[in-house]
Each structure stands twice: as C-alpha cells, then as structure tokens.
Amino acid sequence: MQVDDTPTQERLQARFDRMVADEVRIEPRDWMPEGYRRTLIRQIAQHAHSEIIGMQPEGNWITRAPSLRRKAILMAKVQDEAGHGLYLYSAAETLGVDREELLDLLHSGKQKYSSIFNYPTLTWADMGAIGWLVDGAAIMNQVPLCRCSYGPYGRAMVRICKEESFHQRQGFEILHTLSHGTPAQKAMAQDAVDRFWWPSLMMFGPPDSASTHSERSMAWGIKRFSNDELRQRFVDMTVPQAEALGLTLPDPDLRWDEESGHYAFGEIDWSELDRVIRGDGPCNAQRIERRRTAHEEGAWVRESAAAYARKHAATSSAAGETAA
Ligand code: BYC
Numbered sequence: 001m002q003v004d005d006t007p008t009q010e011r012l013q014a015r016f017d018r019m020v021a022d023e024v025r026i027e028p029r030d031w032m033p034e035g036y037r038r039t040l041i042r043q044i045a046q047h048a049h050s051e052i053i054g055m056q057p058e059g060n061w062i063t064r065a066p067s068l069r070r071k072a073i074l075m076a077k078v079q080d081e082a083g084h085g086l087y088l089y090s091a092a093e094t095l096g097v098d099r100e101e102l103l104d105l106l107h108s109g110k111q112k113y114s115s116i117f118n119y120p121t122l123t124w125a126d127m128g129a130i131g132w133l134v135d136g137a138a139i140m141n142q143v144p145l146c147r148c149s150y151g152p153y154g155r156a157m158v159r160i161c162k163e164e165s166f167h168q169r170q171g172f173e174i175l176h177t178l179s180h181g182t183p184a185q186k187a188m189a190q191d192a193v194d195r196f197w198w199p200s201l202m203m204f205g206p207p208d209s210a211s212t213h214s215e216r217s218m219a220w221g222i223k224r225f226s227n228d229e230l231r232q233r234f235v236d237m238t239v240p241q242a243e244a245l246g247l248t249l250p251d252p253d254l255r256w257d258e259e260s261g262h263y264a265f266g267e268i269d270w271s272e273l274d275r276v277i278r279g280d281g282p283c284n285a286q287r288i289e290r291r292r293t294a295h296e297e298g299a300w301v302r303e304s305a306a307a308y309a310r311k312h313a314a315t316s317s318a319a320g321e322t323a324a
Contacts, residue, residue, distance in 0.1 A: 020221050025151040028094040036220050039213065040150050041095050041102075042111070043222065048088035049106045049113035053287050055081045057121040058130060066124060073170055074127060080163045087156040094152045107292050115273055116203050118281030125178055125185075125192035131171015132245075133193070133200040133238070139164045140234045141204060149221030172241065179246045186246075193242070194250040201265075202273040204231040210270070235263045 012031040019026060026032055055078050062078065065071040089099045105111040116134055121127070142161050148154040178189035205211055205227040217223040225233075235254075242249050253266035275281065 020149050023147075023149075023221070025154065026149050027151045035216070036150075036222075037095050039217060039220070039222060040153065041092055041097055043213075043217070044088055044092040044095075044153055045097075045102045045105070046112050046114070048085050048092060048102070049111060050117065051081045051085040051088060053106075053113045053117045053291060054134075056287055056290055057117055057119070057283075058127060060121055061124060061127050064124065065127070070174075077131070077167050077170065080167065084156075084160045084163070087160065088153075091150075091152040091156045103295060107288065107295065109279060109288065112277060114203055115276040115281065116199050117287060118276050118283045119195070119199055120283055122195075123188050123192060125175065125188040126196070128171050128174030128178060128189060129192035129196040131167050131169075132175055132241070133171070133196050134203070135164050135167040135171060136238060136241075137200045137203045137234050139168060140230050140237065144224035144230075145222075147221075147224060153222075172245070175245050175247065189245075190247055193247050197250050198268065198272075199276075201231055201234070201268055202276075204228075204234065206270065206273065207268075232262055235265050239263050 013033065016026070016030070016032055016036075018024075019030070026036075058074060058078050058081075062071060062074050065074050089102060092102060093099060102111065106113065116137075121130070139161060142157055142164065146154055146157040146161060148157065175189045175193070178185040180186075205214075208214060208226045208228045211227050214223060214226050218226065239249065239254065251266045253264065255264055257264040276284070279285075
C-alpha cells in the first residue's frame with residue numbers, strides 16, 4: 001500500500017517557522033508562506049527601484065564634477081548603483097516574479113521607491129551630502145538586512161553594503177574638502193546638509209506607531225530593527241561626524257540626552273514624507289518620466305541581448321548534439 005507522505009500545509013508552516021526561529025536561511029527551493037513571499041517582493045523591488053532611480057540625482061552631476069578625479073569617482077559610484085539594482089532584481093526574480101513585470105509596476109507608479117530621490121541636487125556639495133547622509137542612512141538600514149532570513153536578499157546585501165560604505169566615505173571626503181575650503185565652499189556644504197538632513201531621517205520610514213509592515217517583517221526575520229531604532233542609531237552615528245566636518249545639523253532641538261544615552265532630536269514633518277511617497281515631492285514626476293524614457297530608449301539593447309542569447313543557446317545546443 002502506498003503511503004501518502006505529502007507534507008501538509010501545517011507541517012510546511014511549522015518547518016518554515018522553525019527555520020526562521022533557528023536562523024536557518026530560507027532559500028528559493030523552500031516552501032514559504034505567501035505573505036512572506038509577497039513582503040519580500042515588495043521590499044526587494046522597492047529597494048531595487050530606489051537604486052536605479054537613485055542614479056538620477058547623482059548622474060546629473062557627472063559632467064559638472066569639478067575635476068577628472070571627481071568625475072571618475074562619481075561615475076563609478078553611479079555604476080555601482082546600477083549594479084545594486086541588478087543584484088536586487090535578480091534576488092526578487094528568485095521569488096517567481098519577472099524583472100519586466102517589476103519595472104512596469106515602477107513605471108506605472110504601483111510600486112514605490114525611496115522618498116529621498118525625489119529631492120533635487122542643486123550644487124556639487126549635494127554629491128557630498130548624498131554620499132555622507134543618504135548612503136550613511138542606507139548602510140544603517142542595510143547592514144542588518146545582510147542577516148535577512150531570505151538567503152538571496154541577505155547575500156546580495158553583503159556586497160551592496162561594502163560598496164555603500166565606500167560611497168559614504170567619498171561623500172564625507174567631498175564635504176570635508178568643501179568645509180575646509182573658501183567661505184563660499186563651506187556655505188555650499190552647509191546648505192546641502194541643511195536640505196538633505198530631514199529627508200535622510202525620513203528614509204527610515206514612518207514612525208513605528210504608523211509602520212504597517214514592521215512587526216510582521218521583524219517576526220519573519222526580514223527586518224531586524226524597527227524604523228525608529230535605526231533612525232536613532234543613524235542620528236547617534238552622524239552627530240559626531242558633523243562635528244568632525246565642522247558643519248551643523250539643522251535641528252535646534254538636537255542635544256545629547258544623558259539619561260537615554262542617545263541624541264534627542266526634533267519632530268520630523270511626517271506630512272512631508274506622506275506627500276513625497278504619494279508622488280507630490282519636488283522631483284517625483286521628473287524622475288519617473290526620465291526612467292520611462294530611459295527604458296524605452298534602452299529597448300534595442302534588451303532586444304539585442306535577447307537575440308544574442310537565443311543565438312548562443314541554439315549554437316551551443318547544436319554543438320552539444322554534434323558531440324553526442
Ligand atoms: N520612501 O510599514 P513601513 C539607497 C513605504 S536605496 C518611500 O515602515 P517597511 C541608495 C513602505 O514601502 C534606499 N516609501 O514599510 C541608492 C510602505 O508602503 P507599501 C532604499 C516608504 O517596508 C542609491 C509604507 O511606506 N532602501 O539607499 O516595513 C544611491 C509603510 O512603511 C519609505 C531600501 O529600500 C520611504 N522612505 O519599511 C544612494 C531598504 N518608508 O509597500 C543610496 C530596504 C516607508 O505598504 N527597505 N515607505 O505601499 C526597507 O528597509 C524598508 O522597506 C523600509 C520601510 C525601512 C524603507
């Protein structure tokens with residue numbers, strides 16, 4: 001008599017729960033609850049979209065960087081961001097979605113990307129502020145993601161974080177040079193920090209009390225810390241760095257709080273984050289428009305690559321038949 005040993009839904013769920021509790025990585029071949037899969041697709045896709053949209057504010061400055069050395073460094077950084085997008089789209093594809101499908105969702109405004117990339121880059125100092133603050137916030141948020149319970153995402157994050165840490169230092173170095181330059185250069189650095197400080201704090205997402213996904217994502221081992229915890233760590237890390245730069249952070253309420261052992265900071269304007277997420281930030285329309293155009297103009301590259309892959313596959317299978 002044949003025994004039906006097909007695992008039941010409960011057994012699969014119990015095995016999944018045990019793996020998460022024991023910190024055993026979930027891999028694409030493993031059974032996973034549909035909610036876990038959907039949450040990962042949402043977060044990884046938003047992350048991938050942020051990387052490729054994030055190329056725009058900096059890409060604007062490649063031709064205007066003040067020296068050949070600065071151009072080469074900025075170009076390498078923007079290329080790294082394209083690479084991060086590729087690792088992340090590939091990680092999302094292991095969950096059964098298609099990159100084209102995700103790009104359609106981005107272009108139609110159905111999937112989000114980080115609010116921070118909807119702010120304009122007005123001066124060269126903004127490249128410093130983005131590197132120092134935006135990449136600094138990204139590292140704070142992303143280092144814990146290296147331990148994400150889903151293997152392909154966690155592994156992609158390891159390499160991304162190494163590169164982000166280089167990006168953060170190059171931003172700090174740009175600001176350090178400016179803040180030790182002429183009074184006009186120092187003022188330019190201060191202005192960039194003034195404009196990017198609050199939007200950088202918003203990168204960590206809404207306050208915990210308004211975060212719809214945090215609790216579930218933390219229980220699944222996707223997120224390791226809450227939005228507010230990471231935001232606080234970022235403030236604690238950044239204040240001494242601002243002092244080292246000789247720049248001030250635009251918050252009159254910022255002060256060391258002996259009792260909590262953390263820096264206390266002022267109220268964030270959450271209505272601004274809501275507005276920017278809803279599409280009403282200073283550059284939302286421009287960013288999406290440029291992305292759609294780049295996608296259309298790049299169609300011939302994708303078609304050529306697909307034609308080449310088909311030809312290559314046909315040649316190798318013919319060679320395989322001959323050899324057999
Ligand atoms: N901007 O429940 P919550 C980079 C959305 S790339 C826009 O707390 P969750 C870099 C959120 O998606 C930076 N949307 O969500 C690149 C959710 O909406 P839905 C990107 C935001 O997922 C190039 C809703 O608000 N980093 O650094 O638990 C150059 C409720 O929020 C934002 C990543 O993507 C925001 N700021 O937590 C330089 C890292 N915040 O989906 C640098 C991975 C929240 O329900 N992502 N929302 O419609 C994460 O860690 C998490 O997704 C977040 C949000 C912490 C961002």
